[in-house]
Amino acid sequence: MLLRFQKICCIALSFAYLIPSLFASDMPTPCVLSADFGTESCRVGLFNAISGELIETCVTGYETVFPKNGFAEQNPLHWWTSFTTACHKILENRGVDNIVGMCIDTTACSVISLDDNFE
DSSP: OHHHHHHHHHHHHHHHHHOGGGSOTTSOOOEEEEEEEOSSEEEEEEEETTTOOEEEEEEEEOOOBOOSTTOOBOOHHHHHHHHHHHHHHHHHHHTOOOEEEEEEEESSOOOOOOOTTOO
16 A cells, blocks of 8 residues: 555656755755545655655545445545545644645546535
8 A cells, every 4th residue: 555655756856856946955854744545544745846755644544335245435535534644744744844745646536526615
C-alpha cells in the first residue's frame, strides 16, 4: 500500500522538476500534500516537492457497512471527515504554509449522487 502511495506522490512531485524557477532559494521548502483513499482509510502524506522526501503521514479510518451479502457501503461524508482530519493533523504538527500542489487517489471511481444542497 505504501508503494502505491509513493508512486502517486511522485506524479504530484514531478512538476517541481519541470519548473524549478518557481522556487526561489529564499522561499521555505515547497511541499506537496497527497491523499490516498483506500477501502478502509485515508492516508495523507506531506512531501518535499524538490527532493520527494516524505515529511509526515497521517492515516484516518472510516467505516464500511455491509447491509446484506455481497453489498458494501461507505458514507462519503466519512471520506471527507477522514481527509480533513488527516490534513489538519499534518498541518498543525508541521505549521506548513508552503504547499504548492496536491494529489488525490482512490481505489476506484465512485459515483456520489447529490441533492440541490450538495448533500
